[in-house]
Amino acid sequence: MTTKIALAGNPNSGKTTLFNELTGSNQYVGNWPGVTVEEKNGTLKGSKDVIIQDLPGIYSLSPYSLEERVSRNFLVTEKPSAILNIVDGTNIERNLYLTTQLAELGVPMVVAVNMMDLVERAGDKIDFEKLGKWLNCRVVGISAQSGKGCHEAARLALDYAKERKRGETPHVFTGSVEHALAHIEESIQGKVPTESIRWYAIKIFERDREVIGKLDIGVGLMKHLEEHIRDCEKELEDDAESIITTQRYEFIQKLAQACVVKNKKREKSTKLSDKIDRIVTNRILAIPVFVVSLLAMYWLAVSDGGPGTVLTDWANDEFLGDGWFLPWTQHEYKSAPDVKDEDKPWFEGMDYETASGEFEPHGANVEKWREAYKAAYDEKHGEGKYAEALAAFNEEASEKAADGEAFEGSEFEVLDEQLARGVKAEVWLEDEETGEIRSGKVEVENAKISVAECECEEGSCGCAGCICSTKPEGEDCPCCDSELKWTCDYAMYQVSASFDEPDPSSGFGVWIPGVAALCGSFCEKVGIAEGTLAYALVNDGIVGGVCTVLGFIPVIAIVFLFLSFLEDCGYMARVAFIMDRLFRGFGLSGKSFIPMLVGKGCGVPAVMAARTIENKRDQRMTIILATFMPCGAKTVIIAMFTAIFFREWWSVAAMMDLAGIAIIVLGGIALKKTRAFAGEAAPFVMELPAYHMPTIKGIAIHTWERVKAYAIKAGVIIFPACVVLTLMMTFSWSFDVVEDLDDSILASIGNAIKWFFAPLGFGTWQGAAASVSAEIAKEQATATLAMVAGGEGSGAANILAMFKALDPANYKAAALSFMLFNLFIPPCLVAIAVTFREMGSKAWGWFAMAFQLFVGYVVALNAYQFGRLAISGAFGVWTAVAIIVDVFALWAIFRPAPKAKEAE
Amino acid sequence: MTLNEVKVGEKATVVRLTGEGAVKRRIMDMGLTKGTAVAVVKVAPIGDPIELDVRGYSLSIRKDEAAMVEVRMKTFER
Structure with a gap:
């Protein structure tokens, strides 16, 4: 026979912690009221026939809120074998209020006074025996966090259940x-x-x-x-x-x-909780503290050089890429053998990575310089003339060099080997805007040439990155007024770039091959040739897709770690307290903010957490708005796009959260002014739990659970999705293997719908495919992008190149638009399904989808159209459309509220 | 007077609750019943809600809801 023991108690009294302790599972625990929304079952550790049921936290058995009704119906009609009532010992009066109600139900009950460690530390004393006599039931002290007394309490409840031992109802009324x-x-x-x-x-x-x-x-x-x-x-x-x-x-x-017996001394001295509160909910400091903690989280997670990016770079390039050295085992990973060459004393003693990286940042510039020179020459003299002339020059040069003569006057001298000789040359550059060819002298002295970069945004002044300049550092760029910032020794650059990478696995330390390298060698061993479908599945599916997603685990872990801390310490309820007035401005309560904060982690529990809102109207509105908060999966998109496009502005990442909040606020105001949502706000009577320092174990479990769920998702959802996408990329509609990605099934589908995305700046089949596949799971957007971008380099580099090809001048606006679009359109399918369920009707579900799609589209449209307008001054039809839509949105937000419909 | 008129740092005793239904019941369930001692601890940054100390814990409540709680100032106890 199975015995059912129901855990009942106030919100935030430690029920879930006790549940975890008793059943050995790792349920989600937070330090704010209302974390447990659905009842959960588990079997008692060690005895399979005992079921423990975790009921939602309630203050009373009144008929007014959903959880209270659910709990009391369960207790009255299903009659568990016993109730284990958890009472927060630090807050005994209010907690016992529920106890007096539970005692009347006629179910055997044991009262477990939790947080005894805190009670003892405060110096208070609770007489359990006396308490038991007053309540007519057994009372025991436990500490769910350390596990002390928990199993004893459960066993006691079990005994009571078996004997059906019921105390008389206590004499409450007089x-x-x-x-x-x-x-x-x-x-x-x-x-x-x-x-x-x-x-x-x-x-x-x-x-x-x-x-x-x-x-x-x-x-x-x-x-x-x-x-x-x-x-x-x-x-x-x-x-x-x-x-x-x-x-x-x-x-x-x-x-x-x-x-x-309360400790009298303690009463008078201020509790630490109050001291913290004085700062955190201070009238002036509260909002800055909130914003700063958000910024701190993102600084840690996604800023350039912060721990999050360092770890993610490591995960992407080394752990999941080629491979890595075990820390502290690496030695003498030095440069190419010819480093001791007397021509290159500069590099002597440097290891390979330092030496080859020395001039790397300027490589692209040097290459551009050469290309521009070549193009300008061909333009002037005719197609292909440059190659001819170069060959002739080389011949002449080598003859002269053989004769030991100095060489002067040719315009080819700035190129390649000739650079080291010390020459003068004239270069032509095409002005990108006017098409005019400019010329300028290039001075080369003492076998050194310098390449400089001006401060202007690459290409924006029309100088193709100022490759025209060979002036020394500190002078002005000849084509724009900004100061030249860097000079690169061309000869040195040549040498630096010529170093061959030594094989890291041959004797430089303990070398651990990365996942990509392992996949490569696996294919080689099994005999999967490059270009076959199996090779594509392994390399695009695993390496391109899943690894791109897994690479962001460090960022996710930091965000989750931070959120876990904020949740467990009790800050979240304060946030609701701080934000309530603001939220009431558009007819929601601070309580609606909790689903939105939960939404920071995942949209699914967020939508469910909205159940704690008593008023159906407010619940619906909260559900519609909650998923605008960028969730953990969306954080991957944010992290990736920040890492690729906005490294120098890491605050873009924090901005996305603030954008989410702004959309929630403005969307809320607009919705509230519609007929369906008008009305008074729901009451806000909420406990502010005492702060406590979360245990490392608690936070670790919490973070680990979320990271694990994320990693599992990468395997269970992302991998199959990548496989399907790979198949769609490999075959054409006639199921022939395609040569060119553009002929694939995926491309044709993408092409069919890409018009929809064109006004947003990413109207390519790749952009369309990535956005649509992101509905499977949001992080799929990054995985798909990495897969469809093609190219040789890392996923990130390919994505950058793809966006640059899209719109060279405004690619950042397009990237921002893509990111915003994917953040703010309807959430992933799982969250959509939950939304439909919680909304209670299909019509409401569709309304939520339509609203979210509209908002996401408009936000992205604005980002691209106005971004483009700001960067290159382009004004098109869609810019006008954006303005019209914005005017409409502003009207919806600022119009006077229509007469409220009678409340339901 | 009503609870929303009590200044920050002041103490009062609940006399009775006006209003009815869910909100009233919720306020009572949270421990604000006749005869309960209550202190106003602070006001949120934008002026609403307020934080109360009641029965040894912190309760946050909006001014609108606090207006439903009739109180008497506690002058005899410091």
């Missing part, structure tokens, strides 16, 4: 109330289960319609009882519900005086 209750009990005897007769009597006294509706009492009797209730109300000058509540608390007050 005087005429008790008299009236006794009278009610008498008259309903036989009509309700005997063991819970007191509960029914009280519910009748309180005029609880839900309970009375289920009973068969009869109008006559009801009328008679009503008289008694009225008399009682008249005598005590209060309504029935208030009378019951007041008497309960009066009973508890007496009980607490008898059983609890």
